[in-house]
Amino acid sequence: MKVKIALFTILSLWGLVSCYEDKGNYDYREMNDIEVSVSTENTSYLLGDEVISKPELTFVLGHESEDLAYEWTYDGHPIAYTRDLNWVADTIAQNKELRLAVLDKSTGVTYFGSTTISISSAYKGDGWIVLSEKDGKSMLTFMRRATENGALKPVVTRDIYRMINGEELGGKPLSVCPHWTDRWDGEDPEISWLWVAQEGGLGAVDVSGSSYQREGLLSEMFLEGYPGGFVPQSVIDMQALTLAIGTDGTVYTRVKENNLLFNTSRFLNTPLTSDGKGERKVDGSMIAYAPFAAQGGMLLYDKNSSQFLHVTDKMYNGEIFNSGKVLPLNVSEDTYISHPDYARLNNMEGYTVHFVGAYKSDMYWGQMPYITVIENDATHEFYIQRFVVNGFTGSFSTTSLGTSYDAQTAAPELAQVIDGTSELHYSLFRYQESAWQYLFIGKGNDLWLYYLKENRLFKCATFASPITSVDTEYYNNQYLIVGLESGDVFILKGYTSDTSDENTIDRVVINQGQTLQITEADGEIVLWHEKELGQIKQVRYKPNTGNGWDDEFDYYY
Numbered sequence: 001m002k003v004k005i006a007l008f009t010i011l012s013l014w015g016l017v018s019c020y021e022d023k024g025n026y027d028y029r030e031m032n033d034i035e036v037s038v039s040t041e042n043t044s045y046l047l048g049d050e051v052i053s054k055p056e057l058t059f060v061l062g063h064e065s066e067d068l069a070y071e072w073t074y075d076g077h078p079i080a081y082t083r084d085l086n087w088v089a090d091t092i093a094q095n096k097e098l099r100l101a102v103l104d105k106s107t108g109v110t111y112f113g114s115t116t117i118s119i120s121s122a123y124k125g126d127g128w129i130v131l132s133e134k135d136g137k138s139m140l141t142f143m144r145r146a147t148e149n150g151a152l153k154p155v156v157t158r159d160i161y162r163m164i165n166g167e168e169l170g171g172k173p174l175s176v177c178p179h180w181t182d183r184w185d186g187e188d189p190e191i192s193w194l195w196v197a198q199e200g201g202l203g204a205v206d207v208s209g210s211s212y213q214r215e216g217l218l219s220e221m222f223l224e225g226y227p228g229g230f231v232p233q234s235v236i237d238m239q240a241l242t243l244a245i246g247t248d249g250t251v252y253t254r255v256k257e258n259n260l261l262f263n264t265s266r267f268l269n270t271p272l273t274s275d276g277k278g279e280r281k282v283d284g285s286m287i288a289y290a291p292f293a294a295q296g297g298m299l300l301y302d303k304n305s306s307q308f309l310h311v312t313d314k315m316y317n318g319e320i321f322n323s324g325k326v327l328p329l330n331v332s333e334d335t336y337i338s339h340p341d342y343a344r345l346n347n348m349e350g351y352t353v354h355f356v357g358a359y360k361s362d363m364y365w366g367q368m369p370y371i372t373v374i375e376n377d378a379t380h381e382f383y384i385q386r387f388v389v390n391g392f393t394g395s396f397s398t399t400s401l402g403t404s405y406d407a408q409t410a411a412p413e414l415a416q417v418i419d420g421t422s423e424l425h426y427s428l429f430r431y432q433e434s435a436w437q438y439l440f441i442g443k444g445n446d447l448w449l450y451y452l453k454e455n456r457l458f459k460c461a462t463f464a465s466p467i468t469s470v471d472t473e474y475y476n477n478q479y480l481i482v483g484l485e486s487g488d489v490f491i492l493k494g495y496t497s498d499t500s501d502e503n504t505i506d507r508v509v510i511n512q513g514q515t516l517q518i519t520e521a522d523g524e525i526v527l528w529h530e531k532e533l534g535q536i537k538q539v540r541y542k543p544n545t546g547n548g549w550d551d552e553f554d555y556y557y
Contacts, residue, residue, distance in 0.1 A: 033060040036113025038100050043115075045089045047122040053085040055100050055113060067105040074098050074117075089119045124191060124210040126544045127154060128471075128481050130489055131176040131196065134159075134534025138169035138198045140176070141533055142212070142542070143489075152479075152491065152527040161196075161205075164212040170201025173537040174247070177289065178209070179237030191544055195235035204232040204244065206263060209542065216263040218244060221254065223266040236289060238298065240323040241313040242267070249283035249303065253324050274305050274326045282309065282326060288370060290358035290430075295368045296392030297323075301356050306348045308356070310401050314394035321394025329389060330400035342408045343374060345387065350377050354418055357428035357439075366391050369406075371428060371439070371452070373414065382414040384452060413457035414450065417443050427470040429477050429494075436477050436495055438506060442467030447482060449509055458509045461516040461525075463490070473541040479527070480505065482518075483536030490518055491528040 035058040045051055059065065072080040072087070075096035079087050085100070099114040127144040140161040143154040162168055178192035191209040198204070204218035218235060219226045233247045244252040244267060251272040254265050272282045287300040297312040308329050314321035329345045336342060343351050355373040363369075372385040386406035392398065418424065425442035432438075437452035440460065447467060449460040465486035472480050477495040484490075493504050501507075503524035508514050516525055 030061065031107065031109070032063070032065050032104070033109075034058070034065070034102055034104065034111040035060075036100055036102055036111050038098065038113040038115045040098065040115060040117055042117070044118045044120065046120055046125060047089055047092065049089050049119075051085065051087045051089050051098070051117065051119075053098070053100075053115075055083070055085075057102065065104050065106065069103040069105060071101045071103075072099070073101070074119075092119055092121060094118045094120070121210040122155075123157065123160065123212055124544070127542055128489075128491070129176050129178070129194060129538075129540045129542045130483060130530075130533055130536060131173045131538045131540075132483075132487065132534040132536045133173050134487070138171055138173040138196065138201060138537075139534055140169065140194075140196060140207070140212075141530075143528075143530065154491070154528055154530075156530060158533070160212050161207060161214075165214050167214075168201065169196060169198060169205060171198035171203065172200055173198050174232070175234040176538050176540055177234055177236050178540060178542050180239070192542055193237075194542070195237065197232045197234050199231050199247070204235045206235075209544075218267075221263065221267050222252070222269055224269040227252070227269060233285065234289075236287065236298065238313040238323075239315045240320045241297070241311070243272075243284060243287075243298075243311065245284040245287070249281075249285040251282050251284040255320065255323050272311070272324075272326065274302060274309055274328075280304055282311075286353060286356060288356045288358045295358065295389075296394070299356065299358065299368070299370060299389065301348070301353045301372075303353075307346045308348075310389065310392065312392045312394075312398075314392055316394065322396050322398075325398075327392070327398065328400050329387075329403040331387075331403045331405050335405045339405075339408070342405060343383070343385065345385075345403060345405070348374070351375065352377055354424070355426045355428075355439075357426065359428055359432040360430050361432055364388060367404075369432070371432070373411070373418070373426075373439075375418065380415070382411045382418065384409045384411045384455070409455060411450070411455055413455070416457060417441050417448050422466075425467055425470045427472045427480070429472050430475065431477050436506075438472075438477075440470050440472060440480065442470045442482065449506070451510060458513075459515045460505065460509045461492070461518050463518050464488075468536045469539045471539050471541055473543070475543065479541070481539045481541065483539040485535055487531065487533045487535060489528075489530040489533060489536060489539060490526055492518075493525050493527055 037056040038053055040053050070081055070083050072085050075093045095116055095118050097114045098117050102111045125144045130141040132139050139159050142157045142160045146153055146155050174197045177195045193209045194207040196205045205214055206216040208215050218232055231247045232244055234245050236243045240256045242254045252267045253272050254267040257265050274280050274282045283303040284300055287298055296314050297310050299310050302309045310327045312325040313323045331345055352375045358368055358370050361369055367388045367390055369388045374383050385408050388404045390402040422444050427440045429436050429438045439450040441448040444466050445463050446459055447461040449458045463484055465484040468485050469483040480492045480494045482490045495506055496504055505525055
């Protein structure tokens with residue numbers, strides 16, 4: 001056995017030596033290996049956008065190989081055969097590999113470099129939604145925010161619902177409300193969908209925010225059939241809770257089962273009540289529709305009980321916490337003792353509430369600040385209320401929300417606007433820091449600016465047609481959008497941090513004391529003018545990721 005082992009060892013060593021000597025007989029050339037680095041200007045694109053990449057090729061020997069071939073692929077599909085990429089995006093895919101293969105023909109070796117990009121529907125971007133009535137029917141128009149040479153130039157798609165779905169909405173338009181589905185896959189994560197409410201036609205319709213395809217009908221979502229005579233004024237989706245609010249203020253609710261099953265749960269046929277006995281219905285016609293996570297629900301003024309109420313909604317890590325509960329506000333009695341002239345938030349009898357709105361401020365964490373406009377019914381004096389409500393945490397034991405009453409300030413100048421002669425359209429700047437405390441009010445052909453910091457009223461702008469809707473929800477107060485009865489839509493310059501720019505609407509009106517005469521020719525304040533959209537019912541900014549819908553408490557509306 002030992003002899004055999006020794007012989008095997010000798011033969012093995014001889015074989016290794018033979019292999020080593022044989023290897024030295026070949027003529028090897030030094031390889032000019034290539035390091036391929038791929039980058040793009042953006043990571044997210046829309047269909048039709050140009051995807052440009054100028055890859056960096058680094059050669060080991062310091063000089064470029066002469067005979068190279070190139071192939072670009074996206075999501076595994078060839079898209080180009082040139083060194084530099086200039087590709088018009090034609091494939092919808094999320095977080096897929098954009099890859100460049102470089103073949104050195106002289107050696108037959110291929111080198112690779114890649115990056116990850118997403119390509120979405122051409123309608124996915126943020127922008128403005130216009131709901132109008134044209135030829136007796138509802139029409140939905142999307143104005144995707146885009147710029148050209150630094151100037152705002154929206155990409156406008158008129159009648160987008162009919163174009164995509166091949167059917168008319170068909171009814172009388174009432175409202176449009178963006179909301180989130182919060183799906184974790186597919187194309188729509190963090191993309192706002194739209195509830196379009198109308199009288200007649202298809203009724204209230206849920207519309208995808210990227211494809212604009214119809215995703216659901218309210219009339220098919222009730223547990224025991226659609227309530228007789230119910231006309232939806234608006235449908236507001238939060239994270240787990242949906243509010244279907246009728247033209248008479250009646251509120252129906254449903255609770256979403258989880259983030260992956262959207263529009264599958266059903267509305268209860270019993271209206272939302274505030275007394276715990278199911279006897280006093282909540283009136284939802286005045287709600288602080290504001291996409292801020294810290295609320296843990298939404299605040300409304302209930303005309304039936306003459307008080308402000310918080311409708312709860314909370315989901316964390318996919319778990320629902322007590323959504324759909326109605327909570328009163330709890331202000332310390334010491335506040336009312338110190339300020340006996342303050343209207344009580346839990347009993348507003350003797351006052352008319354004209355407006356309630358939420359705003360964003362870095363001063364508050366886990367709380368939500370509100371501003372209201374109220375009128376004393378006996379004296380017809382106007383006031384601005386400011387109060388801050390603790391966010392709902394999800395606790396089942398919570399029976400009221402702690403509220404700090406900041407102030408009730410006399411606002412006599414509002415009598416110039418709130419006189420009952422015409423419908424008013426309010427919009428509160430979403431950020432109310434020291435420099436931006438603005439409440440805009442549309443009345444007739446005039447847009448008014450109430451400067452909350454100094455309690456002063458300015459006639460801000462005059463249009464050629466009555467105002468039907470105003471929206472200032474853009475995340476940094478940069479834009480105002482105003483819709484007119486004539487079918488015109490104007491996007492105006494709201495605020496900019498560039499102090500040298502004197503052409504923002506606030507600086508012209510407050511600092512210079514001018515009333516703007518809004519015309520198409522005004523290129524300083526008027527950033528965009530769209531015409532002939534029918535009679536405008538509502539204009540809204542349609543955000544996507546962020547904008548307060550998805551920040552604090554990991555909370556999505």
